[in-house]
Amino acid sequence: MAGLLIRAPWASLPRRLSEPGVLAALRLSLLTATLATGCCLLLGVPLAWILARTGVPGRRFVRALVTVPLVLPPVVGGVALLLVFGRRGLVGAWLDSTFGFSLPFTTAGVVVAEAFVAMPFLVISVEGALRGADARYEEAAATLGASRWTAFRRVTLPLIAPGVAAGAVLCWARALGEFGATITFAGNFPGRTQTMPLAVYLALEQDLDSAIVLSLVLLVVSVGILVALRDRWLSGGQALSGGQALSGGQAQP
Amino acid sequence: MSLDARILVRRPGFTLDIELHAEPGEVVALLGPNGAGKTTALRALAGLIPIDDGRIMLDGRRLDEPAGGAFTPPEHRRIGVVFQDYLLFPHLSALENVAFGPRCRGVPRHTARAGAQAWLDRVGLAEHARKRPRQLSGGQAQRVALARALATDPYLLLLDEPLAALDARTRLDTRVDLRRHLAAHPGATVLVTHDPLDALMLADRLVIIEDGRVVQTGDAAAITTQPRTDYVARLVGLNLYRGTADGTAVRLPGDFTLTTATTQQGDVFVAFPPSAVALYPARPAGSPRNTWPAVVAAVARHGDNLRIELTGPITVAADVTPAAAVELDLTPGREIWATLKATEATSYPA
Numbered sequence: 189m190a191g192l193l194i195r196a197p198w199a200s201l202p203r204r205l206s207e208p209g210v211l212a213a214l215r216l217s218l219l220t221a222t223l224a225t226g227c228c229l230l231l232g233v234p235l236a237w238i239l240a241r242t243g244v245p246g247r248r249f250v251r252a253l254v255t256v257p258l259v260l261p262p263v264v265g266g267v268a269l270l271l272v273f274g275r276r277g278l279v280g281a282w283l284d285s286t287f288g289f290s291l292p293f294t295t296a297g298v299v300v301a302e303a304f305v306a307m308p309f310l311v312i313s314v315e316g317a318l319r320g321a322d323a324r325y326e327e328a329a330a331t332l333g334a335s336r337w338t339a340f341r342r343v344t345l346p347l348i349a350p351g352v353a354a355g356a357v358l359c360w361a362r363a364l365g366e367f368g369a370t371i372t373f374a375g376n377f378p379g380r381t382q383t384m385p386l387a388v389y390l391a392l393e394q395d396l397d398s399a400i401v402l403s404l405v406l407l408v409v410s411v412g413i414l415v416a417l418r419d420r421w422l423s424g425g426q427a428l429s430g431g432q433a434l435s436g437g438q439a440q441p
Numbered sequence: 442m443s444l445d446a447r448i449l450v451r452r453p454g455f456t457l458d459i460e461l462h463a464e465p466g467e468v469v470a471l472l473g474p475n476g477a478g479k480t481t482a483l484r485a486l487a488g489l490i491p492i493d494d495g496r497i498m499l500d501g502r503r504l505d506e507p508a509g510g511a512f513t514p515p516e517h518r519r520i521g522v523v524f525q526d527y528l529l530f531p532h533l534s535a536l537e538n539v540a541f542g543p544r545c546r547g548v549p550r551h552t553a554r555a556g557a558q559a560w561l562d563r564v565g566l567a568e569h570a571r572k573r574p575r576q577l578s579g580g581q582a583q584r585v586a587l588a589r590a591l592a593t594d595p596y597l598l599l600l601d602e603p604l605a606a607l608d609a610r611t612r613l614d615t616r617v618d619l620r621r622h623l624a625a626h627p628g629a630t631v632l633v634t635h636d637p638l639d640a641l642m643l644a645d646r647l648v649i650i651e652d653g654r655v656v657q658t659g660d661a662a663a664i665t666t667q668p669r670t671d672y673v674a675r676l677v678g679l680n681l682y683r684g685t686a687d688g689t690a691v692r693l694p695g696d697f698t699l700t701t702a703t704t705q706q707g708d709v710f711v712a713f714p715p716s717a718v719a720l721y722p723a724r725p726a727g728s729p730r731n732t733w734p735a736v737v738a739a740v741a742r743h744g745d746n747l748r749i750e751l752t753g754p755i756t757v758a759a760d761v762t763p764a765a766a767v768e769l770d771l772t773p774g775r776e777i778w779a780t781l782k783a784t785e786a787t788s789y790p791a
Contacts, residue, residue, distance in 0.1 A: 322528075324524070324528055325528055325530060327487075327489050327515070327528075328522070328524060328528040328530075329530075329541070329545075330488075330489070330514070330515040330516045331487055331488075331489075331515050331516075331518075331520060331521065331522040331590075332516075332521075332541050332542035332545055332589065332590075332593055333516045333517075333542055333545035333546045333593060334516055334541070334545040335516055335545075338545055342541070343530055346530075346532040347530075347531070347532060
């Protein structure tokens with residue numbers, strides 16, 4: 189961080205920041221990371237609930253599967269996504285012929301790649317929070333006439349909210365920094381699939397100062413959001429400590 | 442709104458098999474030592490665990506019958522539960538906790554909150570409605586939990602060790618309050634406890650279970666005067682023996698005979714309080730009946746007196762004053778003489 193700050197071309201900073209490419213990449217990054225986090229919440233919270241609360245057979249296998257993207261090099265994840273969703277992929281061919289719709293090299297593809305890589309952070313965090321929350325509150329809710337869904341919505345979810353928030357923040361941060369899977373699966377088209385990390389990488393090959401500026405922006409945005417959310421949700425969120433250890437694997441690509 | 446249940450739950454190394462009945466308005470206490478299966482029975486009634494066999498009928502509805510493939514999930518049973526540690530939802534205020542049940546049953550928010558406020562008034566917590574559970578004292582939390590369970594108008598109310606989490610002073614007040622609220626509840630109540638005082642004070646009828654089985658049922662008077670197992674006898678503070686009666690003489694195992702105030706024939710229990718036993722340093726003169734030599738095994742405090750455990754032809758607990766204990770030099774190993782007033786020993790059919 190100090191290196192970035194010392195070498196930053198402060199004089200030309202305003203000019204470089206106002207370049208249209210920078211803003212487009214930043215907007216795309218924020219948009220896709222947020223959408224990816226939304227997807228992860230929609231899929232990951234129910235999945236974590238199934239893993240933590242039910243006796244569904246094959247749950248260990250599913251958990252192992254969910255955590256694979258943690259250890260898998262993102263590039264490999266990108267290749268795997270291409271094989272499935274690519275124009276000739278297992279699902280992609282069907283999507284293409286039925287809907288005339290293709291995921292790779294689109295903004296939606298960026299979201300898929302980011303969600304794929306960031307999902308484990310959310311699932312692990314929420315599952316930990318669920319395991320820490322006393323399941324007997326759900327029993328108490330049931331004796332009061334609450335269906336499983338009502339009990340989950342009105343009792344369990346508020347109880348695990350800090351864990352969900354912590355998971356969502358980690359998930360978002362991971363999605364924001366995603367490089368390998370994105371460039372493999374979605375390519376590097378400015379305005380469409382070129383997110384900030386991709387822009388940094390590209391700039392690095394042409395103009396070091398630009399790369400530093402872009403990196404600074406990324407740094408300011410992610411640190412800013414973490415600091416803003418920290419006081420509100422993350423203090424006392426026990427699920428975070430485990431997640432933070434995991435986020436060490438965020439080095440790119 | 443009567444309860445009619447036979448509950449059979451099998452666990453590795455343990456089987457719970459009890460019958461339980463409760464009339465509308467009746468309070469039945471399930472009393473038993475730890476591990477007797479009390480809480481298991483309560484969870485089965487609430488539908489939190491399935492029964493393996495038997496049948497649970499409530500208000501004429503068949504809730505569970507594994508043989509007939511019937512199981513009603515807890516949310517459709519109309520059974521209110523006050524859990525041992527209350528399980529008040531920590532993120533909701535006392536008022537919202539009480540309103541939770543009615544809300545789940547589709548009562549509009551405003552009506553549910555008004556009803557919850559009325560319930561909090563009834564349990565004397567009107568001014569604590571906005572507080573979160575962690576801001577409430579133990580006794581207040583207990584009352585909120587009771588109000589929350591009663592606010593759903595349950596056909597059956599279940600209480601799991603309702604006073605166990607309270608300190609002695611709060612317990613006394615809360616017990617009196619609880620008794621009043623249970624009396625006002627039109628449905629049946631089943632209360633689980635290991636504290637005989639709670640059971641005797643709160644319940645109309647006691648069902649005593651040991652090791653998964655019912656060993657005795659009856660009202661407070663029957664249980665306290667005529668215990669049928671060692672556990673019950675210890676609970677109510679009586680010495681209990683089983684023997685064979687021939688008139689007022691009861692022959693106990695070990696060829697020891699006690700004379701009782703009652704006349705019976707055949708297989709009987711004999712019970713008498715520890716205070717009916719008197720101790721002497723030497724064989725007392727002119728008292729031929731119910732006198733035997735004994736050895737002090739243990740001495741313990743018991744209220745204002747000392748409780749002396751004696752071995753000898755029969756094992757007996759005796760209560761003496763501290764002064765008498767000093768005078769008699771009652772230390773473990775001391776040999777003394779014990780006598781029992783025949784008028785205080787009763788026999789009843791086993």
